[in-house]
Amino acid sequence: MRFQVLGPLRIAGRSEVVVLPPSKPTILLASLLLRPDAVVTTDFLRQAIWGDDEPASARAALHTCVLRLRRTFAKYGIAEAAIESVPGGYRVVVEDGALDLVRFRELRDGARAVRDPEAELCLLREALSLWQGAPLSNVPSDFLRRGELPGLVEERLSVVERACDIELALGRCGQALVELWAASRAHPGHERFREQLIEALYRSGRKADALAEYREVKRHLREELGVDPGPALQRLELRMLRGDSLGPPPSAAPAGEPDRTARDVTDEGVAIAEPGARPAAAIAPPVGKPPSGPVSAPPSAPVPGPVPVPFTAVSSFTGRAAESAAVAARLTADRSGPALVVISGAPGIGKTALALHVAQLVGHHFPGGRFAVRMTRTDGTPRMSGEVAAELQGMAATGAGSAAGADRGVLLLLDDVTDPALVRPLLPAGAGSAAVLTSRLGLAGLVAAHGGWATRLDALAEDESYRLLSAALGEARAGAEPEAVRELAAACGHFPLALRIAAARLLTRPRLAVADCVARLREDPMRRLSLPDDPRMSVPLVLGEALRRLDPRLADAFLRIGAAPPAPLPVTGAASLLGIPPVPAEEILEQLADAGLLEEEPAGRFRMHELLRTFAWCAMGYQDDSPALPSRR
Template sequence: PAAAPPVPGAPLPAVPCFTGRPAEVEALVTLLTRRQECGTSVVVLSGAPGIGKTALALHAAHLAGGHYPEGCLLLPLTRSDGTALPAEEAAEELRRALPARPGEGRGRLLVLDDVVHPDQVRPLLTANTGGAAIVTSRMGLAALVATHGGAVFRLGALEPEESHALLTAVLGGERVGAEPSAARRLASLCGHFPLALRIAAARLLTRPRLRIADCADWLRHDLPARLTLADDPRMSVPLLLDGALHRLPPPLADAHLRLGATAHLPLTPGRAADVLGMPEETAEAVMEQLLDAGLLEEGPPGAFRMHELLRAHARRAAPRTAHQPTVLRPPRREESRQPADRPPAALR
């Protein structure tokens, strides 16, 4: 379907060279274009920082936009300084972007980006009667799904062939075809994370004489610190992951760093208890919180794992952090925080 005309003052950003996730794209577009038939008007996209949640949301919104006569709106749920936007301010932002008029809310698609807590978006969903919303968050937002229903997509890293397709779309088939093995190695070093792949590809685009193999070798010697662009500090994997840790209560962030320093094995509650110096039941609760924050993945039954890119960041960040073993409690909403510098919306 054709894309909707942009909402005045708030057009959806384009997603350059979007590739991959065909099953998710098809499912999302189906849900958004046949929401009455599918019985849902809310879609939650969750996953690790830099995994491409916002890019997928925007891509799907562009494809389905023609089904929303009042247009599509991207509403970031964090302030410009990076702190969580309270529900009242989010509602005011929405009112300013779309002044009240007869029939408002009857056919609008909202992209509610980077949600920290369900209470930020519940009033917006209630007000958007007749429309639909794509909600992106590092958190699982199970409480939101419990109260408002909806479909849930937990995004992981791209498949190797999807990473190869992304590099080809950005760099061109000739350049990637000249160094196929180096391109595969580069994608692996980037952890098949879309943001990391785009940063590496941008470096290669601006240095046309640089071989893919040489870029991969350079990155390999200092990962993930070299996955950053000098002319825009927002385009930085380490800064993004630092921000993810700053959102957590300090004891939980410390637990992430300590677990990241362990051997690359599935993390069972018993192993985590040994590493963290706490009872096994408490260690399991800690890992559940890290899973919900997008910093751990589910492994075999009863175990978790940490993606290698996040593990590399944890190993690098751990010496800068004093370890403070603490019995953890769930974070209060006002404790959620992050640095202001985030990648542009179309690349998150």
């Protein structure tokens, strides 16, 4: 983005993003950006800048403000023509993707056009992620705050409200509660938020809390405004008092929702079974006759759907030869009992791709079938053991293979494990069976208890990244700019997810030179490492989701460490940075390392990968002297 108004007003130059100081040129720019590509009259601009204290020389002073703003643009490599003088006023010309406000409205309007609630929710979440704090907080104009800011805030609130409606319709009451607590407290007069909060509490089994919240709303409205709650809230109270059901149970799919294809995209950019859809498919399932009767499931678990849909391992798998050989050996070496392998690492590092690749390599060792199931939903919340067990039972009933724990040798891939307690009941117990778990966590306790083996993935080596990009782009295109391809690999931090996103951008832009792609990536890395037609293929969204999973104190520590100088951080340095004693500082560092967000080095030091550091800076809102993306050394 060249311009950002959804937060402090900022402009992006060739290599940095700058928060503008409170000044008259800043007011001028904000006034123009709030009406992109439209003529803003000089009367409006003078009122915004000076209000009722307009000087006699306001016309000349306005012209001076324009000149100062153009000089600022020139300093950061933005063409002077971005501000046009037209009859009656001025206009700012905004390129596609150059203003966060325009992008926010595009995502919001795009969400309205889609029919699938999951896709709509993804677009709305991406739109909300563009907000980086209170809008126009560095713009000292009472005129804009009174006339423009309320409408801007209302646009955001309508998106939050719709996103929470979808969460509630999908039964994700716990997920909605987090947003609704904050929204209802920040906007106590927004009655719909209070209604949604009360519904989420009630449907989460917290009837007493829901009724207490209703009483608080009623008291606030009567004491502050002298009115009673609206009809919707009164109907909601009556239904709660009667004990009515208000919707699907928490985490269930909405009633009447059509069955979706059992596919999803993990944080590695790899297709795998989607929770809540049809049962996860076996990798190259053995031929078998489906049963004639219906599939049975435990009463508390959802009944599995039709015959599984086949899927294959990630295409153009490149690199990880040593890791592949080691995992394959562990899965097949000792067939006297079940085997367990944990593949851990940072978000986007390629855990799922490696697991699927190895499953293809060793498939002939597992006649009972090979199965892959996600342990989280698309919103990052964990799936319960019973739900996954029912899904596996459905696979067995269709004849696609043996369920976990059966006597025949099966290979089970449990992807994105967040809680070891949820996978223990699912681990196969039969001789010759094996389980591969992928997780951002090390799962050391699970490995110790079950006698398994663990490997932690780092970023790809430089040559491996180059081969991955060459395989994706084609030898001809990669061979025409070999050095630029290597620079692109370095700019992506050698992270497989980032590499595949960059390659996809180039493949859909055949005339774009690789060197130009590198330059654009360095200019705006987080936006360039996202695919506009698939919100899930996005480095900032994947890393943001990983951050939301953390305990708040860990998330805060991650951001503060990311804003610190990039040198390896000892425990004493972390204690000083976080303002806590060394012992809890060491615990925080170890937990962040276990979550894949820090890398532990010799002598008890910790380092943050530059791609993660860039994300942390963007998330913190720091712009001056922001860290550069990795480059070849």
